[in-house]
Amino acid sequence: MIPYGRQDISEDDIRAVEAVLRSDFLTQGPAIPAFETAIATRTGAAHAVAVNSATSGLHIACMALDLGPGDLLWTVPNTFVASANVGLYCGADVDFVDIDPQTYLMCPKALGAKLDAAKRAGRLPKVLIPVHFAGQTADMAAIGALARAHGVRVIEDASHSIGASYQGAPVGGCAHSDITVFSFHPVKIITTAEGGCATTNDADLARRMVLGRSHGVTRDAAQMQDAGDQGGWYYEQISLGYNYRMTDIQAALGLSQLDRLDDFIARRHVLARRYDQLLAGLDVVRPVQSPDGHSALHLYPVQVQNRARVFAALRADGIGVNVHYIPVHTHPFWRARGFDWGAFPVSEGFYHRAISLPLHTRLTEVEQDQVVTALTRALTA
Numbered sequence: 001m002i003p004y005g006r007q008d009i010s011e012d013d014i015r016a017v018e019a020v021l022r023s024d025f026l027t028q029g030p031a032i033p034a035f036e037t038a039i040a041t042r043t044g045a046a047h048a049v050a051v052n053s054a055t056s057g058l059h060i061a062c063m064a065l066d067l068g069p070g071d072l073l074w075t076v077p078n079t080f081v082a083s084a085n086v087g088l089y090c091g092a093d094v095d096f097v098d099i100d101p102q103t104y105l106m107c108p109k110a111l112g113a114k115l116d117a118a119k120r121a122g123r124l125p126k127v128l129i130p131v132h133f134a135g136q137t138a139d140m141a142a143i144g145a146l147a148r149a150h151g152v153r154v155i156e157d158a159s160h161s162i163g164a165s166y167q168g169a170p171v172g173g174c175a176h177s178d179i180t181v182f183s184f185h186p187v188k189i190i191t192t193a194e195g196g197c198a199t200t201n202d203a204d205l206a207r208r209m210v211l212g213r214s215h216g217v218t219r220d221a222a223q224m225q226d227a228g229d230q231g232g233w234y235y236e237q238i239s240l241g242y243n244y245r246m247t248d249i250q251a252a253l254g255l256s257q258l259d260r261l262d263d264f265i266a267r268r269h270v271l272a273r274r275y276d277q278l279l280a281g282l283d284v285v286r287p288v289q290s291p292d293g294h295s296a297l298h299l300y301p302v303q304v305q306n307r308a309r310v311f312a313a314l315r316a317d318g319i320g321v322n323v324h325y326i327p328v329h330t331h332p333f334w335r336a337r338g339f340d341w342g343a344f345p346v347s348e349g350f351y352h353r354a355i356s357l358p359l360h361t362r363l364t365e366v367e368q369d370q371v372v373t374a375l376t377r378a379l380t381a
């Protein structure tokens with residue numbers, strides 16, 4: 001089976017992990033701050049907080065923004081369930097903003113209309129999470145401006161898009177948001193096996209996220225209430241936090257992978273351009289690349305007629321296609337919370353026709369030709 005996505009591990013990556021295993025610290029050692037510094041440098045953000053998953057990163061980001069019971073979080077239906085679940089982790093309510101039919105990203109027009117209605121109803125969201133679907137950046141200039149005008153805080157779910165840029169600046173620099181969160185799951189752009197990182201330019205949000213990732217405990221005397229007459233053993237819990245820490249083994253892998261990020265993205269662009277050419281004559285809708293940014297190209301989603309039949313034919317031919325995403329609000333869990341089919345028609349329409357073709361750095365041109373041959377056969381069957 002040709003997988004839709006997979007990791008790319010080099011001998012250098014393996015040596016980096018091995019070096020940690022032979023060192024004094026497997027966790028809470030020097031690899032974590034080194035990785036965080038590298039992410040901050042790469043993205044241009046002032047602060048980076050490494051965590052054990054993007055889900056954890058989104059959760060501590062919401063906590064840092066004081067999302068709680070009675071508050072509202074909005075995200076898009078066209079995402080992985082984690083982008084919405086983190087609102088419920090905080091006891092907040094969750095609602096959705098539909099996507100743009102061309103880019104499959106949060107639609108600024110739909111957002112504007114929904115914000116106006118929410119303002120009239122007296123129930124504006126506290127936190128908005130646009131998702132950089134497939135590695136392409138949402139229209140952050142428009143989304144950020146709307147959010148600012150309504151006093152809404154913004155977390156970018158950049159799980160698909162480390163290494164991408166938007167209007168000339170790296171994603172993660174938070175030019176139009178409070179916090180950006182990356183995922184390093186093996187199918188994403190770079191990997192730490194499991195892992196994630198939150199970036200921000202706000203020192204207080206970074207401080208709160210560091211507490212959220214490790215039990216709400218601090219060893220920083222400046223943050224303590226009773227530091228004065230205590231000894232060297234002393235630490236204080238000053239808020240509620242979790243154990244969301246990344247290990248040094250993971251951070252070392254991430255640091256090594258980060259060296260290869262530009263090569264990874266360049267390779268994804270070569271393969272995507274090749275798909276664009278090979279699919280040009282077929283009855284498929286190819287993904288549109290916005291001139292506003294440079295995508296990380298996590299996914300290559302196409303839209304086809306008779307999706308179920310085409311999907312089954314491709315899988316039968318050994319092509320590991322996938323579907324991104326089942327609209328979050330249509331899962332049984334969310335329908336039990338009052339949502340239903342029909343609520344976000346653009347996300348639903350895209351879902352009914354979407355297939356993600358294999359796209360990863362180790363995909364060969366021969367394999368890519370196999371994908372296209374199988375797709376051509378499936379479409380004309």
Ligand SMILES: *Cc1c(COP(=O)(O)O)cnc(C)c1O
Pocket residue numbers: 052053054055056079080082083131157159160182183184185194195196
């Ligand atoms: C993968 C993913 C997540 C969750 O990432 P983890 O690191 O697995 O927790 C969240 N949002 C989106 C859009 C994702 O693709």
